[in-house]
Amino acid sequence: MFVVDLLSLLPDQQKVIRDIFQNYWDFQDRWNQQMPAYARDMVTVAIKTAPQEVRQFSQIPILAWGVERVYQRNRDKELLDQCLGRLDWTDFRKSTN
Numbered sequence: 369m370f371v372v373d374l375l376s377l378l379p380d381q382q383k384v385i386r387d388i389f390q391n392y393w394d395f396q397d398r399w400n401q402q403m404p405a406y407a408r409d410m411v412t413v414a415i416k417t418a419p420q421e422v423r424q425f426s427q428i429p430i431l432a433w434g435v436e437r438v439y440q441r442n443r444d445k446e447l448l449d450q451c452l453g454r455l456d457w458t459d460f461r462k463s464t465n
Contacts, residue, residue, distance in 0.1 A: 369433060369434030371388075372388055372434050372438055373437045375438075376442045382442060382444045382447065385438055385444070386444070386447055389431070389434075389435070389451055393450070393451075396411065411431055411454070411455065431451070432455045435452070
């Protein structure tokens with residue numbers, strides 16, 4: 369999130385930033401396919417890639433802070449559309465039921 373915060377200072381980086389956030393949402397979707405109902409829709413703190421013991425991308429749980437910081441800098445409404453439903457658990461649960 370510190371990197372996307374800095375990227376948001378540069379012009380024309382909105383798509384790159386959205387792609388970074390999309391990594392988390394794609395991982396969440398894969399997670400949901402494998403987990404029981406009570407464990408679904410969690411926002412991850414780590415994204416593991418194959419082989420899992422070698423590559424891992426981690427993020428302390430500040431995705432909402434990152435979205436807010438980026439939006440304050442570049443006013444990317446597409447980023448809000450992409451992320452807010454995932455970060456607001458009650459809205460996301462409604463949309464997936």
